[in-house]
Amino acid sequence: MTWLRRYGTLAGFGAIVLFFAVMLPETFLTGRNLLNISQQISMLAVVAFAMTIVMVMGDFDLSVGAMASLSGVVAGVLFAPYGVTVAIVAALAAGVLGGILNGLLVAFVGILPFVATLGTLTIFGGFAFLISDGRTIFGKDIPEPFSNFARGGVDVLGVSVPALSLVALGVLALVWFLLEQTTWGRRLYAIGGNMEAARLAGVRVRLLRTSAFALTGLGAAGAGLMYAARVASANPTQGNGLMLDAIAAVFLGMTMSEDAEPRVHATLVGVLILAVLDNGLTQMAVDSYMREILVGAIILAAVGSAGLGGLMRR
Amino acid sequence: MTFLALSHVSKSYAGVPALTDVALTLRSGEVHALMGENGAGKSTLIRVLAGVTPADRIEAMLDGVAVSLTSPAELAALGFRFVHQELNIVPQLTVAENIMLGRAAPRRFGVAVDWLAVNRIAAQALARFGATWIDPRQKVARLAMGDRMLIRLAAMLVASDTAPRLFVLDEPTAALTHAEAERLFRVIHELRRSGAAILYVSHRIDEVMALADRVTVLRDGASVLTAAMAGVDRAGLIRAMTGRDVTERVPPRRGGIGVELAATVADAATDRLRDISFTLRAGEVLGVAGLEDAGQSEVLRLFLGEGQLRAGQISVAGQNRSAGPFAAWSSGVAIVPRERRREGLAMGRSITANMVLPHLKGLAVLPGIMSGRAERAMARRLAAQVRLKAKGVAQPVRALSGGNQQKVLFARAIAGKPRLLLLDDPTRSVDVGARADIYDMIRTAGGEGCAVILTSTDLPELLGLCDRILILRDGRQVAIVEAKGLDAAGLLAAIYGDAA
Numbered sequence: 001m002t003w004l005r006r007y008g009t010l011a012g013f014g015a016i017v018l019f020f021a022v023m024l025p026e027t028f029l030t031g032r033n034l035l036n037i038s039q040q041i042s043m044l045a046v047v048a049f050a051m052t053i054v055m056v057m058g059d060f061d062l063s064v065g066a067m068a069s070l071s072g073v074v075a076g077v078l079f080a081p082y083g084v085t086v087a088i089v090a091a092l093a094a095g096v097l098g099g100i101l102n103g104l105l106v107a108f109v110g111i112l113p114f115v116a117t118l119g120t121l122t123i124f125g126g127f128a129f130l131i132s133d134g135r136t137i138f139g140k141d142i143p144e145p146f147s148n149f150a151r152g153g154v155d156v157l158g159v160s161v162p163a164l165s166l167v168a169l170g171v172l173a174l175v176w177f178l179l180e181q182t183t184w185g186r187r188l189y190a191i192g193g194n195m196e197a198a199r200l201a202g203v204r205v206r207l208l209r210t211s212a213f214a215l216t217g218l219g220a221a222g223a224g225l226m227y228a229a230r231v232a233s234a235n236p237t238q239g240n241g242l243m244l245d246a247i248a249a250v251f252l253g254m255t256m257s258e259d260a261e262p263r264v265h266a267t268l269v270g271v272l273i274l275a276v277l278d279n280g281l282t283q284m285a286v287d288s289y290m291r292e293i294l295v296g297a298i299i300l301a302a303v304g305s306a307g308l309g310g311l312m313r314r
Numbered sequence: 315m316t317f318l319a320l321s322h323v324s325k326s327y328a329g330v331p332a333l334t335d336v337a338l339t340l341r342s343g344e345v346h347a348l349m350g351e352n353g354a355g356k357s358t359l360i361r362v363l364a365g366v367t368p369a370d371r372i373e374a375m376l377d378g379v380a381v382s383l384t385s386p387a388e389l390a391a392l393g394f395r396f397v398h399q400e401l402n403i404v405p406q407l408t409v410a411e412n413i414m415l416g417r418a419a420p421r422r423f424g425v426a427v428d429w430l431a432v433n434r435i436a437a438q439a440l441a442r443f444g445a446t447w448i449d450p451r452q453k454v455a456r457l458a459m460g461d462r463m464l465i466r467l468a469a470m471l472v473a474s475d476t477a478p479r480l481f482v483l484d485e486p487t488a489a490l491t492h493a494e495a496e497r498l499f500r501v502i503h504e505l506r507r508s509g510a511a512i513l514y515v516s517h518r519i520d521e522v523m524a525l526a527d528r529v530t531v532l533r534d535g536a537s538v539l540t541a542a543m544a545g546v547d548r549a550g551l552i553r554a555m556t557g558r559d560v561t562e563r564v565p566p567r568r569g570g571i572g573v574e575l576a577a578t579v580a581d582a583a584t585d586r587l588r589d590i591s592f593t594l595r596a597g598e599v600l601g602v603a604g605l606e607d608a609g610q611s612e613v614l615r616l617f618l619g620e621g622q623l624r625a626g627q628i629s630v631a632g633q634n635r636s637a638g639p640f641a642a643w644s645s646g647v648a649i650v651p652r653e654r655r656r657e658g659l660a661m662g663r664s665i666t667a668n669m670v671l672p673h674l675k676g677l678a679v680l681p682g683i684m685s686g687r688a689e690r691a692m693a694r695r696l697a698a699q700v701r702l703k704a705k706g707v708a709q710p711v712r713a714l715s716g717g718n719q720q721k722v723l724f725a726r727a728i729a730g731k732p733r734l735l736l737l738d739d740p741t742r743s744v745d746v747g748a749r750a751d752i753y754d755m756i757r758t759a760g761g762e763g764c765a766v767i768l769t770s771t772d773l774p775e776l777l778g779l780c781d782r783i784l785i786l787r788d789g790r791q792v793a794i795v796e797a798k799g800l801d802a803a804g805l806l807a808a809i810y811g812d813a814a
Contacts, residue, residue, distance in 0.1 A: 182682050183674040190671050193660025200618070200651050200658075201726065202643030202672045259662050259710065 009255045009302045013273050020280035041275035042168035043223045047242045048249040048271050049175045050219020053212050055250050055262045057191040062117040064220035066124035067098050068239025071224030073128045076137035076234035084143050092221050098124055099217020103210030128236035138233035150229035164226050175264045188212060245274055248299050255302045317342045317511045324371040325358055332358040336537045338530055340511040347526035348515045351555055351745040352715030355535040356515055364396050365389045393479030395470040403454055403462050410436035410450035412465050416473045439468035443501040460494025481505055482513045488743045491771055493605055499525055517745055519548055531555055556747055564753050564778030568761030572596030576734055576765030582626035586612045588790045596763040601776040603809055604786035610769040611652055614736040618642045630734055643672045648727035652738035658723050661712040665704055666693035668711050669726045696725035701751050717748025724755050735759055737768035773802040785809055
C-alpha cells in the first residue's frame with residue numbers, strides 16, 4: 001500500500017510507455033519520436049518547472065498561460081523596430097514585472113493566490129490583445145534567426161537534440177539548483193510547511209513570495225518566447241493552454257513525494273506523463289476530445305491513489 | 315457503583331505494543347484521572363474506549379454486562395461523551411449552533427429551523443452547570459478558549475436523548491488560563507454530582523490531585539498504578555509515571571545575573587499594551603503574568619518588532635528593537651512561540667528542516683548555497699543536546715510526542731546562542747520528563763549570559779524560574795515583583811490586584 005502510494009505514479013508512467021510501445025511498435029519507441037516528444041513538451045516543461053516554484057510555498061499562479069501569450073506578443077511587436085535582442089529582453093522583463101505584480105498582490109496586499117492570479121490572468125490577456133491589436137504576428141515580422149533557433153538542434157554524441165529541449169533541460173537544472181541547493185529554496189519549502197511558523201523563525205515571507213512569483217513569471221515569459229519561435233508567429237492566446245497542464249504536471253509530481261511537497265524533478269515525470277499520453281494517443285488516432293477525458297481521469301486517479309487529497313488539507 | 319470495567323486491554327501497532335494488559339475501572343459519580351508521560355498509551359486507550367480503534371484483546375463490562383466497544387454511535391447512545399484537546403468548534407457559528415451541531419435542530423412547519431427553540435435548548439444546557447454568562451446567540455469566534463470548552467461540554471449534554479453517563483476529558487486545561495481552569499473544575503464537580511463518571515486526562519499533577527477521586531497511571535503501555543487519590547502523593551505519582559525519581563523542582567540558576575543590559579523597555583505602548591517599562595540584564599529571567607490573555611504574548615512579541623509603538627522606546631543590547639522577526643533573529647533574539655502547531659513547527663517537515671530554519675545563513679557553504687550534510691550535522695548535534703527522542707533527524711516532527719516537538723523548538727531557539735530568549739508558555743502540554751529537560755535548557759542558556767522573558771500558566775513554574783515577574787492587567791503593566799520569597803498565593807494576589 002505504501003509502495004503504491006509512493007511509486008504508483010512512476011509505475012503508471014512505465015505502464016503507459018509499455019502500452020504505447022506494444023501498440024505502436026514501429027513508431028513509438030524510436031529515437032526520432034522521443035526527441036520529437038522532448039521538443040513538443042519543452043514549453044509546457046518550462047512553465048511547469050516555473051509553476052513548481054510557487055507551488056512549493058503552497059501557492060498557485062493561474063496567470064502563467066496568459067503571461068506566455070503576452071510575452072510572445074511583446075517580442076512580436078518589438079522585433080521589427082528594435083531587433084531580436086531588445087525584443088527578447090523586453091519580453092522576459094514583462095514576465096518578471098508581471099510576476100512581481102502577482103507577488104505584491106499575494107504577499108503584500110494579501111489576496112489569495114487563486115484570486116490574485118485569476119485577476120492578473122485577465123489583465124495580461126487583455127494587454128496581449130491590446131498590444132497585438134488582436135492580430136497574429138507572423139511572416140516577416142518574426143526574424144529568421146529567432147524562429148531558426150527553435151528549428152535547430154545541437155549535436156550531442158551524433159544525435160541532433162532540439163534546441164528547445166536543451167533550453168527546457170537547462171531550466172530544469174536551474175530550478176532544481178535553486179529549490180534544492182540554496183537557502184532561498186529551503187525557505188520556500190519552509191513557507192509551504194507552515195507560513196506563520198516560518199515568519200516567526202525569521203523568514204522574510206513577503207519578500208520571498210514576491211521573488212518566487214517573479215521567477216515563475218520569468219519562466220512563463222520564457223516559455224512564451226519558445227512557443228513563438230517554434231510556430232514562428234505570435235498571437236494573443238497561443239500560450240493560454242499551458243496553465244492547466246502545468247498545474248496538472250506539478251500535482252502528478254507531488255504524488256511521488258512522501259510528504260506531498262512539490263519537487264521539480266518529480267514535476268518532470270508529470271510533464272512526461274502528459275506528453276507521452278498526448279503523443280501516443282495522437283499516433284493511435286484517438287479523438288482529441290477523448291484524449292482530454294483520459295488525461296483528466298489519469299490525473300484524478302494518480303492524485304486520488306496517492307491520498308494527496310487528504311494531505312493537501314493538512 | 316462501577317459503571318465501566320475494562321480489563322486485559324492489549325493493542326499493538328505493527329507488532330509494537332501500545333497497550334499491554336491494561337485495566338481501568340470507572341465509577342459513576344467519580345472523577346478518575348488517567349496519567350502518564352507522552353507516548354505511555356493514554357491516547358490509544360481513549361481511542362479504544364471511544365470505539366475508534368479496535369483493541370486486539372479486551373474485556374469490557376458495562377453495568378456488569380459484557381459489551382463490545384466497536385461502534386462510536388452505539389457508545390454515544392450508551393451515554394459516552396468525549397471532549398478532545400482540539401475542540402470540534404466552528405468559530406463562525408453561534409454558541410447555540412455549536413451546541414446543537416451534533417443533532418437535528420427543532421423545526422417549525424417541518425422545514426424552518428426554530429431558532430427560538432435552538433437558543434432556548436442551548437441556554438438550558440449552559441445553565442445546567444451555571445455558565446449563564448455565555449449568550450447563546452453570540453458568535454463563538456469572539457469567545458475565549460475557556461468558554462469554548464464549556465460550549466463543547468454543553469454540546470455533550472444535548473448530543474443525544476440519552477443522558478451522558480461518562481465524560482472523557484483529554485487535557486481540557488492545556489489551553490486555559492488559571493481562572494478559566496477554575497471555572498471548568500466547578501463544572502466538572504457539577505457533572506460528578508449529577509452522577510456521571512469522568513475520565514480526566516492531564517499532565518498537571520496539582521490539578522489532578524485536587525480534582526480526581528482515583529487515578530490510573532500508564533507507563534510504556536501498562537497500567538502501573540491504580541489507587542485512590544487520597545492514598546498517593548506527588549512523588550509517588552511522578553515515580554509511577556517516569557519509573558524514576560525526577561526532581562520536579564526547577565533547578566537553581568547557574569551563575570549570577572550579569573551587569574550588561576540585554577534589553578530595555580521604557581514606557582512602551584501599543585494598541586494592546588500600555589506603560590511597559592523594565593530593564594533586563596544578561597542571564598536574568600523575567601516572567602510575564604496576568605489573567606487570561608492580558609497581553610503576555612504581546613510583550614514577548616514586542617521584541618520581534620510586532621505591535622506599532624505608540625509611545626516609548628525598546629532596545630535590545632543598546633540597539634533599537636528590530637523591525638521584524640528576520641531582523642530580530644539576526645540580532646540575537648530567539649522565540650519559542652505559544653502555539654506549537656500553528657506558530658512553531660511545520661508538522662509535515664523533518665526535524666532537520668525545522669531546527670535549522672533560522673540558521674540557514676550560517677550553514678551555507680558559499681553565500682546562499684546549502685549543504686545538506688552541514689544541516690544534518692547541526693540537527694544531530696542539537697538533538698543530542700536537548701535529549702530528543704526520535705528515530706533520526708529525517709523523521710517528520712508530526713511523528714514526535716508533544717514534549718519532543720517542544721524540544722525541537724528549543725533546539726532551534728538556543729542553536730544561535732541568543733542574547734534574548736522569548737519563551738511563550740514553554741511547558742504547555744509537556745510531560746514531566748521533558749519538562750525537567752526544558753528547565754535544564756533554560757538554566758544552561760541563562761548560565762551562558764542569555765536573558766530570558768517567559769510567560770506561563772503554571773504559577774509554581776513562574777516562581778521557580780523567574781528572578782522578577784511583570785504583572786499585566788488588561789495590557790497595562792501594574793507591577794514588577796521579585797519572585798524570591800513570593801508563593802503562588804502571593805503571586806495570584808498580585809495578578810488579581812484589588813479584586814482578590
